[in-house]
Amino acid sequence: MGPELREYGMHNSSRRSFLRTTALTGAGTAALGLVGAPPAGAAGTASTGSSSAGTTSTGPGVADPARSRRPDAESLRFTVAVMPDTQYLFDDRSIRPEPVEAAFRYLLDRGGEENIVFLAHLGDLTQNGLPHEFEPIGASFRLLDRRGLPYSVLAGNHDVDSSTDDQRGSTPYLDVFGPQRFRRSRTFGGASPDGYNSYHVFRAGGRDWLLLALDWRPSAAGIAWAQGVIRRHPASPVILTTHELIYADNYGEEGRFSEFGARLWDQLIAGNDQIFLAVNGHYWPPARVTRKNAAGRDVHVHITNYQDRYYGGAGMIRLYRFDLARNTIDVETFSPWLLAKDPARLNVLERQEIERTGAQDYFSVPIDFEERFAGFAPVPPRPARPARPMLIRGTVAYWRFDGAHQDGSPVGDGERVADLSGRGNDLTKVSVPGSPADALTWSAQHHPDQPGHGSLCFRGNKNPLRGAHLQTVPSAPLNTAAFPDGYTVEAFFKLPAAWDAGQNGWAALLSRWGLSKEAGKTQGDPDEPVATLSLSPGRELQWAVYPVNLPGPVTNWGHELPLDTWWHVAVVNDGRHTTMYVDGCPVARNPATRATGLSTLGLPWMLGGFAYGGKLDQVLHGWVGDVRIAERALRVEQFMIS
Structure with a gap:
């Protein structure tokens, strides 16, 4: 988002074992690769609306099986990466893909070591939503397509007409990042009939996780579609990603729901106990808040966005390192592009922006996963065994x-x-x-x-x-x-x-x-x-x-x-x-x-x-x-x- 939309947003704003673990279960098992497990349903065949209905494009990227590797789906440690707004790097004739591509290469190179299972982009891929902006960022994402690292994208207010919802029809965003692009993805589960809302299912920590990628302004139909997806995956924890949800006026403040964010909370998040983590971009500075849902359980809501910082955020990414044995998610934020540069040649601002270590950028989230997920996926107690x-x-x-x-x-x-x-x-x-x-x-x-x-x-x-x-x-x-x-x-x-x-x-x-x-x-x-x-x-x-x-x-x-x-x-x-x-x-x-x-x-x-x-x-x-x-x-x- 730009400064003018930041002002708009502020004006209208009114957390033993699920997995029982011992030395035998492989909490320290070495991660093996990059690609998630197949989704519960084939791509484009969701009963709520085919992700490929009405589309004929073959899409720009096809995973190369010879170069694709699977992550360790049973390890109790895995990583979900998040990339916030990249719009200032794809602004009309000012196209700077290097930071984004450096981040992608980092994820690919470190995928085995970090057991990276997924990347979620939070919207505002471009500044103006123009075809000649989407073409280069679409090309950058081909790095992931070719190597088979699963990812999701969603439209931000700068990618589409911000006055419209997911019923807006055809756009350059949909041409490049519509459902047709993900037809070969192992994690892609489907999209809403309009193509603007999608979901992925990835395998990690010995179970399936559902990730929702919702439009800048999901309509009532879009929210109903999301509700249907959750209903068809009743035992899967859900990570919700969308462009706008919470904001903060000043760094260090607790996040507050925007007017639209409060509506999304009321209409979708609060009533679905499976949603335990929600992440958005759009606003800055970064912030977080924990709210109780209708079941009385914690939902962790985070905003991550660094477009206001040097070089449009310098391709900053955030790693959510899940450790199910420790009942913790460790969060780290940094720029792989700056990290890869020769330290002797870094300028003053680059040295300051390599990594973000404030309390809103570098933190841990304690979650008793077994207790948190007990409402929808209880772990049955181990029965007594005969003598x-x-x-x-x-x-x-x-x-x-x-x-x-x-x-x-x-x-x-x-x-x-x-x-x-x-x-x-x-x-x-x-x-x-x-x-x-x-x-x-x-x-x-x-x-x-x-x-x-x-x-x-x-x-x-x-x-x-x-x-x-x-x-x-x-x-x-x-x-x-x-x-x-x-x-x-x-x-x-x-x-x-x-x-x-x-x-x-x-x-x-x-x-x-x-x-x-x-x-x-x-x-x-x-x-x-x-x-x-x-x-x-x-x-x-x-x-x-x-x-x-x-x-x-x-x-x-x-x-x-x-x-x-x-x-x-x-x-x-x-x-x-x-x-x-x-x-x-x-x-x-x-x-x-x-x-x-x-x-x-x-x-x-x-x-x-x-x-x-x-x-x-x-x-x-x-x-x-x-x-x-x-x-x-x-x-x-x-x-x-x-």
């Missing part, structure tokens, strides 16, 4: 706490938790004298990837010592097991929000009775137990054991874990070295010390209890889910979490 498949070769103990127990009911003093491996390593309850009956209760809470949908809730306390734990029966074979050929110990657990470092630190998930000095160990603390999987006051997991082959201890350390979150821990020894994993990911502090087997005095194991100096010292405060012990090293894909 038998968990009894893989080498399983010597398997305890789970689901079944016919009432949530919150106390574990009875005479109750016995059976070892489902059939090895006889059953557990019985041991209470600290004076502890309340609910010091140990059955719970329906569980890790989302846990086989058994239940847990035990321990309410331990150190000073004064209170609580109850479980321990193996005296006849349990596990009591004498030394694991000379290796082992795997797994457990699901959660620490409550009220967990206190002073009262609850150093409690154990699983530990073994018996002092290191009684096991003949001459190094380390003589009063320590021979094995313990504990949590430090800093909420760091600690596997501290006295191996058979060493006179002293070997310790694996985890990292600080957030409270009120379910975790899976696995400790794996292959007969030589021990590795700790948290949610299937190896921790950093895994010692290289050769460690073989576990020392034993033939005494019981404790679940939720920790002894020091031969006496019970601490009881866990938190939840413990399924626990499994195997007498061999398991691979990550064999863990219960997988």
Whole structure:
């Protein structure tokens, strides 16, 4: 838009896993290429109006399959690029395509590294909407056509008669960027009968995403068409792009809806929970706002436009880097054209415009994607899995706490938790004298990837010592097991929000009775137990054991874990070295010390209890889910979490 239209606009203006992720799912998988997946429907065949109806042009660009590459559609990290108003670079006889083409080459060259899945132009491609302006920018877009990077365009007020809506009929814009241009695009889903509104479906993060590209002034028919497209893709998150939506008078202010933007919000955005992100150009300075839709969920609305800056915006692009594992979209704005120049030859203004780092140009958007999309594409909870498949070769103990127990009911003093491996390593309850009956209760809470949908809730306390734990029966074979050929110990657990470092630190998930000095160990603390999987006051997991082959201890350390979150821990020894994993990911502090087997005095194991100096010292405060012990090293894909 130009300054005169900026004045017009101001005068009339009255945010675990959807994808459940572990180390097994490839959050860090290398991106492979550039081209999106096929749309839900063939190009030009949308039931709401063929995108090619009445058109005969073959279009200027056809993707070269030999040069096209697909992005990694399953990676949890991908990028959507946005290009705002380029009108000052295509202004009558002043044609400057170099910044735009430099941006396109950047996207093509970095497509694999960035896992770029799509580019959306926000309108005002040209200044005057003239044929000799559209011809060169149409030629620039052929760079993307030839290499198969999918993109969308839409008409801005400078591309068409700004007093008209999408029923305006034929225009130079439609001749160059009408539906016929996209007939070979793998993402193109179709267009409204008038050709001015279109949609694309691209595959990223293991799902389909719908992008709407709406005209400068969609009519009632255009909005109805968009509503129909969303209705036919009921499980797809929607990114809406249009030319005008929000504006701000000054940099740093929260964006406000223009008169037309408010109407589009009321008529389309607010009532469609699938629309979570809307981006427009037209106005400057850049701004953003988050609004609640009719379902009470966040819609993030951004304006990005830099035509007012040096060299008509210098082909500025904005990258929306989606990270579904981190539940974040990281946003960056820069000019690839200026970035590619020799730094020694940059002029004063070019140095200032290489990248925009203000709060409205360089920021992150936190979005819990699973929660945000739950209203239209809920992730079904993983069902409970039978115990038998968990009894893989080498399983010597398997305890789970689901079944016919009432949530919150106390574990009875005479109750016995059976070892489902059939090895006889059953557990019985041991209470600290004076502890309340609910010091140990059955719970329906569980890790989302846990086989058994239940847990035990321990309410331990150190000073004064209170609580109850479980321990193996005296006849349990596990009591004498030394694991000379290796082992795997797994457990699901959660620490409550009220967990206190002073009262609850150093409690154990699983530990073994018996002092290191009684096991003949001459190094380390003589009063320590021979094995313990504990949590430090800093909420760091600690596997501290006295191996058979060493006179002293070997310790694996985890990292600080957030409270009120379910975790899976696995400790794996292959007969030589021990590795700790948290949610299937190896921790950093895994010692290289050769460690073989576990020392034993033939005494019981404790679940939720920790002894020091031969006496019970601490009881866990938190939840413990399924626990499994195997007498061999398991691979990550064999863990219960997988």
